[in-house]
Amino acid sequence: MNVKQLPISRQGIxxxxxxxxxxxxxxxxxxxxxxxxxxxxxxxxxxxxxYRRDATPPRWVLLIVVLLCVGGxxxxxxxxxxxxxxxxxxxxxxxxKLLEARSYRDAALILFISFFILVTAFFYSEAxxxxxxxxxxxxxxxxxxxxxxxxxxxxGLSGLGKISGVTLLQAIPIMILLFLFFPRSAxxxxxxxxxxxxxxxxxxxxxxxxxxxxxTFDDIAFxxxxxxxxxxxxxxxxxxxxxxxFDGFTWFKERHSPVRGxxxxxxxxxxxxxxxxxPNNRNWIFGLEELAEAPKGAYLFSDHxxxxxxxxxxxxxxxxxxxxxxxxxxxxxxxQLERALQLPRNSNTQTREWAAEQRQxxxxxxAFIRWILSYIHQNQYRYTLTxxxxxxxxxxxxxxxxxxxxxxxxxxxxxxxxRSAGIPARVVAxxxxxxxxxYGDYYIVRQSDAHAWTEVWLxxxxxxxxxxxxxxHPSRVEEDLRGSASSRxxxxxxxxxxxxxxxxxxxxxxxxxxxxxxxxFWSETVMGYSRDMQFSWLRKxxxxxxxxxxxxYGLLATIILAGFIFGYLVLRGAQKLEPVTKxxxxxxxxxxxxxxxxxxxxxxxxxxxxxxxxxxxVYSRAAPALKTYIEIRYQQQEVSADLLKRFxxxxxxx
Amino acid sequence: MIKSAKKTFFSWVDKRLPxxxxxxxxxxxxxxxxxxxxxxxxxxxxxxLVASTNYQNNMGFMAGFILLAVGLLSxxxxxxxxxxxxxxxxxxGSVFATEDAxxxxxxxxxTQSQRFGIGVGLTKKSVSYVDVEAESKSLATISLxxxxxxxxPVPRVVCSTIFPFGIFEAWSWVRSPYQILVYPKPIPCPxxxxxxxxxxxxGQAREKGAEDLxxxxxxxxxxxxxxxxxxxxxxxxxxxxxxxxxxxxxxxxLSWDSVAHYEKELAISYLTDAVLAAEKSQQVYGxxxxxxxxxxxxxxxxxxxxxxxxxLL
Numbered sequence: 001m002n003v004k005q006l007p008i009s010r011q012g013i014x015x016x017x018x019x020x021x022x023x024x025x026x027x028x029x030x031x032x033x034x035x036x037x038x039x040x041x042x043x044x045x046x047x048x049x050x051y052r053r054d055a056t057p058p059r060w061v062l063l064i065v066v067l068l069c070v071g072g073x074x075x076x077x078x079x080x081x082x083x084x085x086x087x088x089x090x091x092x093x094x095x096x097k098l099l100e101a102r103s104y105r106d107a108a109l110i111l112f113i114s115f116f117i118l119v120t121a122f123f124y125s126e127a128x129x130x131x132x133x134x135x136x137x138x139x140x141x142x143x144x145x146x147x148x149x150x151x152x153x154x155x156g157l158s159g160l161g162k163i164s165g166v167t168l169l170q171a172i173p174i175m176i177l178l179f180l181f182f183p184r185s186a187x188x189x190x191x192x193x194x195x196x197x198x199x200x201x202x203x204x205x206x207x208x209x210x211x212x213x214x215x216t217f218d219d220i221a222f223x224x225x226x227x228x229x230x231x232x233x234x235x236x237x238x239x240x241x242x243x244x245x246f247d248g249f250t251w252f253k254e255r256h257s258p259v260r261g262x263x264x265x266x267x268x269x270x271x272x273x274x275x276x277x278x279p280n281n282r283n284w285i286f287g288l289e290e291l292a293e294a295p296k297g298a299y300l301f302s303d304h305x306x307x308x309x310x311x312x313x314x315x316x317x318x319x320x321x322x323x324x325x326x327x328x329x330x331x332x333x334x335x336q337l338e339r340a341l342q343l344p345r346n347s348n349t350q351t352r353e354w355a356a357e358q359r360q361x362x363x364x365x366x367a368f369i370r371w372i373l374s375y376i377h378q379n380q381y382r383y384t385l386t387x388x389x390x391x392x393x394x395x396x397x398x399x400x401x402x403x404x405x406x407x408x409x410x411x412x413x414x415x416x417x418x419r420s421a422g423i424p425a426r427v428v429a430x431x432x433x434x435x436x437x438x439y440g441d442y443y444i445v446r447q448s449d450a451h452a453w454t455e456v457w458l459x460x461x462x463x464x465x466x467x468x469x470x471x472x473h474p475s476r477v478e479e480d481l482r483g484s485a486s487s488r489x490x491x492x493x494x495x496x497x498x499x500x501x502x503x504x505x506x507x508x509x510x511x512x513x514x515x516x517x518x519x520x521f522w523s524e525t526v527m528g529y530s531r532d533m534q535f536s537w538l539r540k541x542x543x544x545x546x547x548x549x550x551x552x553y554g555l556l557a558t559i560i561l562a563g564f565i566f567g568y569l570v571l572r573g574a575q576k577l578e579p580v581t582k583x584x585x586x587x588x589x590x591x592x593x594x595x596x597x598x599x600x601x602x603x604x605x606x607x608x609x610x611x612x613x614x615x616x617x618v619y620s621r622a623a624p625a626l627k628t629y630i631e632i633r634y635q636q637q638e639v640s641a642d643l644l645k646r647f648x649x650x651x652x653x654x
Numbered sequence: 655m656i657k658s659a660k661k662t663f664f665s666w667v668d669k670r671l672p673x674x675x676x677x678x679x680x681x682x683x684x685x686x687x688x689x690x691x692x693x694x695x696x697x698x699x700x701x702x703l704v705a706s707t708n709y710q711n712n713m714g715f716m717a718g719f720i721l722l723a724v725g726l727l728s729x730x731x732x733x734x735x736x737x738x739x740x741x742x743x744x745x746x747g748s749v750f751a752t753e754d755a756x757x758x759x760x761x762x763x764x765t766q767s768q769r770f771g772i773g774v775g776l777t778k779k780s781v782s783y784v785d786v787e788a789e790s791k792s793l794a795t796i797s798l799x800x801x802x803x804x805x806x807p808v809p810r811v812v813c814s815t816i817f818p819f820g821i822f823e824a825w826s827w828v829r830s831p832y833q834i835l836v837y838p839k840p841i842p843c844p845x846x847x848x849x850x851x852x853x854x855x856x857g858q859a860r861e862k863g864a865e866d867l868x869x870x871x872x873x874x875x876x877x878x879x880x881x882x883x884x885x886x887x888x889x890x891x892x893x894x895x896x897x898x899x900x901x902x903x904x905x906x907x908l909s910w911d912s913v914a915h916y917e918k919e920l921a922i923s924y925l926t927d928a929v930l931a932a933e934k935s936q937q938v939y940g941x942x943x944x945x946x947x948x949x950x951x952x953x954x955x956x957x958x959x960x961x962x963x964x965x966l967l
Contacts, residue, residue: 002778
């Protein structure tokens with residue numbers, strides 16, 4: 001290649017490069033620090049101004065500004081390492097490169113680096129429109145490359161732009177095949193500092209107001225896809241954490257070690273489901289009660305919760321099975337019993353004494369529990385997001401004084417009362433309910449579905465779930481909450497009445513659900529495509545797990561197949577000869593077969609002469625065709641359809 | 655080391671290249687390799703795939719695979735841009751040594767697809783690009799440095815393209831069967847050459863007719879255009895040459911003996927200059943060289959004959 005013959009001063013190249021850079025940087029402007037975004041925009045505008053005036057900046061000025069920028073990035077991030085600092089720095093350098101671009105080499109470098117910059121945006125967002133943006137971005141870079149490598153430069157999208165579009169369309173099927181076959185690794189190649197912002201979600205501590213605060217978040221916590229049976233939504237308790245230690249104000253998670261092997265409990269599988277969890281920057285994952293086997297990549301703990309090995313910084317997909325566990329015949333170990341009865345000294349004494357006293361009036365633990373729930377139902381306990389603040393002895397204040405609160409108030413107070421009465425109990429944090437999406441046939445659990453409930457240990461029966469919040473009388477549920485609690489159907493109504501599902505009403509909600517279904521397909525099936533999914537469809541093809549080589553074969557076959565198909569498609573065009581030449585070559589071949597030593601390099605008159613000298617018989621047959629060819633070639637006129645037809649027939653007769 | 659390897663490689667290439675006027679570019683004679691930017695793209699591709707694996711970013715994988723597919727496809731597109739083209743070498747005119755000879759190469763596109771950015775040159779790094787429309791021809795001109803008199807073989811010509819994306823470069827080599835005749839470099843002789851005027855006797859006899867028309871005869875190749883009787887031609891009597899008497903006395907034979915005492919190349923250059931001077935002043939001249947003699951004559955063809963003899967001496 002002779003790059004001097006392809007200068008970037010050719011028509012339209014620099015404006016095109018500016019446009020491509022702007023397009024490629026566009027999504028990053030929303031994520032990188034504002035001053036870097038602004039500076040890149042200024043640099044692009046400066047380049048355009050200089051292009052109009054045919055000026056180039058002196059190198060030493062550029063060098064100083066570049067050094068200042070590197071310093072600025074360092075001050076911003078306190079490092080030049082790491083993802084965010086790296087992307088900030090590379091976008092600045094990218095814009096600077098164009099500013100000083102003078103040759104083919106610079107332009108080619110910018111265009112190929114554009115591919116990388118395009119990809120950096122995907123570290124911030126994998127939303128569905130980013131897929132569209134990927135195609136537009138690649139197309140524009142290809143247009144840039146075509147213009148750069150064509151002697152005429154850029155002359156609008158219509159002519160040379162077509163080749164980029166066609167190439168991209170042909171590239172998509174190859175991309176899909178490679179996407180399916182390319183071996184994925186289960187874990188990252190190296191660990192990275194997590195520098196994305198903290199996601200919202202349930203924490204491993206609970207104090208008054210902590211879950212209520214989540215209620216305002218409409219963000220999706222996770223989506224659930226049931227295989228087969230679906231439980232009624234009032235039964236959808238998504239268990240996340242067990243909070244057992246109480247210090248008088250906050251409930252804490254106990255430290256456990258994971259269960260090795262399988263739980264040795266009699267249990268029957270109930271529901272099978274798949275969860276697609278949004279990143280929450282935490283380790284815990286949620287499952288439908290009861291939890292037994294840990295999904296891949298997570299541990300099971302003895303309090304029937306799961307923890308993932310790594311924080312969930314990317315969307316995490318797992319399949320799980322819910323069980324009915326029969327705890328009867330089990331007993332709590334001394335250690336477990338101690339934990340389930342632990343109460344802080346010297347606080348909330350009023351409730352503690354009251355509970356012990358009330359327990360005496362009832363014959364059994366179960367009767368006492370039922371009485372407490374009806375106590376909540378019949379007394380002026382209200383369900384509100386904005387309870388009055390209690391300074392000390394939060395449980396005493398709630399239970400006897402304010403009598404209003406959110407689920408954490410009820411769950412906390414209930415466990416406190418149980419423990420005071422000598423009944424082992426604990427708080428469970430997670431989500432309750434789900435919104436059905438009929439278009440995607442899955443359920444959406446939002447942060448606003450965050451919930452806390454309790455478990456009590458009944459001798460002979462084991463752990464039993466009690467949700468004290470559900471005992472509140474419906475008339476005392478805050479208006480706002482009643483509406484938004486629609487996803488927990490049957491809540492605050494009578495338990496057990498499965499209301500079934502009503503299709504969502506209203507056009508807007510309809511569209512929103514459809515859109516979410518498309519997005520879910522995108523994020524679950526496309527963006528969530530992983531090693532497990534890869535193996536799962538390979539298994540369906542009869543290929544056993546861990547036969548990695550089949551992926552390799554698939555990959556190789558893809559490339560070879562694509563080579564054949566596109567080689568044929570692309571090269572077919574090059575062989576299409578102009579018809580007169582095509583027939584003339586056919587004629588020459590025929591003559592060669594008849595032992596006339598002619599070839600392409602001879603003029604048609606020489607061929608005619610040669611034929612006459614070699615064989616009179618051949619000459620009489622071939623002369624008309626040759627003469628027609630000479631006529632077509634030397635009269636330099638438009639070849640009419642008739643003439644072409646005549647020539648073709650004459651050639652055929654030879 | 656690299657230089658000698660290159661030399662060996664190209665002499666091997668030259669041996670394989672047939673000398674032919676027209677070469678049809680096809681599978682057999684088109685070569686293709688990534689350009690340096692192709693390698694750069696491969697590096698970026700690997701970077702994207704590693705980053706995507708690490709961050710488990712399927713979008714990154716998609717971008718990487720699109721890039722890979724584009725790279726794969728560009729092999730065909732670049733190859734197609736050359737395939738089916740016909741390269742025709744034209745004969746080159748003669749030049750004097752150290753002047754640049756021009757080599758004309760015609761690109762003939764008999765196919766129905768347009769070809770963009772076809773580079774023609776002596777090396778891949780010195781090609782100049784032309785577009786060739788569908789079913790048409792483009793002419794590319796290469797200038798060649800000449801050093802020595804005599805027949806110069808035309809070097810191997812490369813025909814290359816990096817269109818559309820600059821990721822791959824496809825090229826083909828062709829060799830022209832035509833040689834370029836390089837005349838000796840003319841150098842004026844520091845002292846006047848001794849010439850022998852052979853036509854003295856006859857000259858004296860016909861001296862009087864200096865400007866007079868002496869005779870009309872049929873035009874013969876080599877007659878100066880000035881002597882053609884255009885009036886007769888206009889009356890459709892054919893091309894007639896006027897014979898004048900006045901070149902008597904200006905006939906001269908340029909002889910090798912007159913410069914034999916100089917160094918050979920220098921001597922040839924002096925004679926060349928003398929031949930050119932004689933032709934310029936419209937003299938009738940002959941050339942007497944050690945091995946051959948060229949009879950009296952005048953005109954471009956005669957000049958070429960003399961210069962050729964000198965070039966090949």
